[in-house]
Amino acid sequence: MRVTKKNVQEKLELVLDPEMNISIVDLGLVYKITVKKGNGVHILMTLTTMGCPLFGVIEEDIFLKLSELTIERKNIEIEMTFEPPWDMTRMSKRAKAMMGI
Template sequence: MSEDKQELKDRVMAELENVVDPELGVDIVNLGLIYEVELDEEDNVKVIMTLTSMGCPLAATIVSDIKKALSELQEIQEIGEIDVDITFNPPWDKSMMSRYAKLALGVHES
């Protein structure tokens, strides 16, 4: 990956840290919900992510919040289209959370 692409990918990840899971009150990056951010040749963004549960009632809200968070990069034409792909493989579990998220949620490691 070129240095420019990596820098853009880092900016996308930084924007995703502003998207907070409405139920847990912690951002989706620190929760470990973002599995991958892909950029194609035209700088279209594909966010591959999961949810804390298959039946998450706020999936549409989180996807909308992701698109809203990335819209500024889209407006200044740093990125193109935004696609969010939700997967449950591998399934999310608490071990995927950052230390910050575990502290914020009172999750103790065993």
């Protein structure tokens, strides 16, 4: 299967924030997806709070979901950034509705 930005995003939409039970894509945590040669993927993302103790859970779920696209763990790069910092304006309408905002 050819890896594309679209199918990577579709898999990331299945990764849920463990506390909010909302997709990391809908929360606006994923800033950029880059597909590299050889089925490599670079994900630039943030967290709702710096030092979030649940990042390990989110990271493992990202690896699991992307493995369904036959992307090897060693070819997945997750880069964390807090610039710009996350805020609720980054959330999708669906996420806001789920949170009653």
